Amino acid sequence: MPRLLSIGKDRNCKAQINERSLKKYFSAAVSPSLIGRWAKIVGLKQRKSRFNPVSFITAIIVQAGSQAKFTITSICARYAALSGQSMEVKPFHNKIKRPAVTELTGMLLKHYADLLSAKFVKPKQGSLLLNTLREHGLAVDDIEAIDGSYWHVNNKLAAIFPGARTAAKGEELRDTYDETGKLVRKTPENAQIGMQTVFSLVSGMFKTVTFTAGSADERAFVPADKKHPVLKIMDAGYVSYALLELMHKAGSYFMLRGKCNMTGKITSCFLKGKTLTDFIGKDLKEPLTRAYRPHDILDMDVTLNNGLQVRILRVWSINKGTVS
Numbered sequence: 001m002p003r004l005l006s007i008g009k010d011r012n013c014k015a016q017i018n019e020r021s022l023k024k025y026f027s028a029a030v031s032p033s034l035i036g037r038w039a040k041i042v043g044l045k046q047r048k049s050r051f052n053p054v055s056f057i058t059a060i061i062v063q064a065g066s067q068a069k070f071t072i073t074s075i076c077a078r079y080a081a082l083s084g085q086s087m088e089v090k091p092f093h094n095k096i097k098r099p100a101v102t103e104l105t106g107m108l109l110k111h112y113a114d115l116l117s118a119k120f121v122k123p124k125q126g127s128l129l130l131n132t133l134r135e136h137g138l139a140v141d142d143i144e145a146i147d148g149s150y151w152h153v154n155n156k157l158a159a160i161f162p163g164a165r166t167a168a169k170g171e172e173l174r175d176t177y178d179e180t181g182k183l184v185r186k187t188p189e190n191a192q193i194g195m196q197t198v199f200s201l202v203s204g205m206f207k208t209v210t211f212t213a214g215s216a217d218e219r220a221f222v223p224a225d226k227k228h229p230v231l232k233i234m235d236a237g238y239v240s241y242a243l244l245e246l247m248h249k250a251g252s253y254f255m256l257r258g259k260c261n262m263t264g265k266i267t268s269c270f271l272k273g274k275t276l277t278d279f280i281g282k283d284l285k286e287p288l289t290r291a292y293r294p295h296d297i298l299d300m301d302v303t304l305n306n307g308l309q310v311r312i313l314r315v316w317s318i319n320k321g322t323v324s
Contacts, residue, residue, distance in 0.1 A: 042100040055083035126201035142230040143201040148218035155189040163192030163214040196221040224250040241306045264304040294323045
């Protein structure tokens with residue numbers, strides 16, 4: 001039966017992972033023979049051993065992505081079902097603890113990362129963009145795309161990887177009501193793993209990948225190196241005046257989607273190349289900045305509350321049906 005990758009009532013509840021789908025993905029991206037060769041290289045599979053590395057990796061991934069117990073015993077049982085080989089729990093435990101397992105998993109992850117980079121990223125275009133930026137006066141060494149991705153996982157991991165939010169409802173507490181008369185519910189267990197990534201558009205490779213709890217502040221994983229100034233591209237989750245100032249002092253540039261609650265004084269404003277003096281001195285949050293000709297682009301220079309000067313573009317969002 002398919003195993004849920006996420007908790008039952010989460011927005012990802014339709015995402016399923018099972019033996020059949022994994023076999024399909026493996027065959028499309030990496031052959032069983034390649035995994036077998038890697039297992040021999042790292043010393044996980046001996047020459048005369050009946051050990052099946054493909055079933056082994058599949059058992060770990062499927063069991064981790066299910067709501068079933070994630071234990072050595074359960075992984076061992078799934079491996080036996082997949083490979084047709086019975087194995088006692090103790091020898092299986094000894095094998096899974098070996099550093100070779102970590103090395104094999106790392107090789108597999110690197111292989112998939114390289115495939116994704118080759119398929120979706122064009123390093124040549126990144127290099128051309130970097131050269132163009134340098135020609136226009138931006139002394140940067142790289143262009144970085146920074147983002148965090150999150151997955152709800154087995155709730156047994158909640159103590160190690162606490163989640164930030166979940167749509168699941170907790171169990172009702174018997175004979176316990178709130179001030180409105182509704183039954184009180186327990187706070188549901190919520191396990192969530194985050195992956196904070198820094199990706200180079202120039203090299204087409206990940207520069208850093210950090211695994212965190214879902215409740216971690218992704219802004220804390222943005223590097224700022226004075227020796228290597230870069231252009232950083234981020235979404236609205238990274239809006240922090242302190243972080244922007246830190247990157248500025250390190251000599252880096254940033255481009256990110258702002259938030260509607262950002263505050264600051266407008267020092268100049270342009271519409272199609274013409275100066276709009278009525279906006280000068282106004283706060284960024286004033287209704288006029290949102291209501292004036294919403295389908296046009298307002299190009300503004302703004303001094304934020306911490307004194308940092310930034311350029312802000314007010315644009316019309318087709319998806320949201322409002323300005324952004």
